Amino acid sequence: MINWPRAIDRNREALLRIVAALFVLAGRGEGDAVATLPRHLRNHLLSILRPAESAVRRLIVIAARGFVVVVPARRKRTTTTTTTTTTTGEPAAIALPLIDPRKRFDFRPRRRRAKSFPRICVIGLTEPAPIPEIRVPMPDDPVDAARLRRRLAGLKRALGDLDGHAKRLARWKARRDLGLTKRFHPMRPGRPPGHRKRQIHEVDDVLRECHALAHDAQREDTS
8 A cells, every 4th residue: 555645745746856956057056047057957947947847747646646626517717827027036846747748759860961061153253152150059058948958946845835736637537537638647658858867967767666656546536
């Protein structure tokens, strides 16, 4: 028999440590506004943020087990926002999506870039066209970090209010049962977003455990 509260608390504490470390890497602290980050650091943060978001979504699935919410079959559509603002200097948070993003299947051929440039000229009349300068992205190039920090803020908020997000998920399930949503399950089939075959960070182990627990919770919820 799984001790669900203990499993949730253990993984929540691990994810809170990971999110705190990401805030430090993204700036000096959660309240500091950093406009840009080096490209290599932004990519490193995203490689940890994606599996962390997946793990939190699965914690919400676990927390929502047994929740029953009744929603009306038809209700007036309301305008919702995905960001919230604060007055404490923290970045505006992007609400954590409860549903996994769909898998991308891109069958388009890879775009080929020209490796040569024609320099046609008329001898004695025109000069060869200058070779265009091709800017190759470098690891230390500054890139915008605002959206990344807003996603981090949304992830931290979700960890601080798992019950509230579990109720959100329960309402989504109720609308799904009424045929008001197109997706059938909050977790996409197969491996979760951010999954890596080779575990290189603590978040990989947390995601693996949360993914397995979420499937157990779903089976228990439907039994």
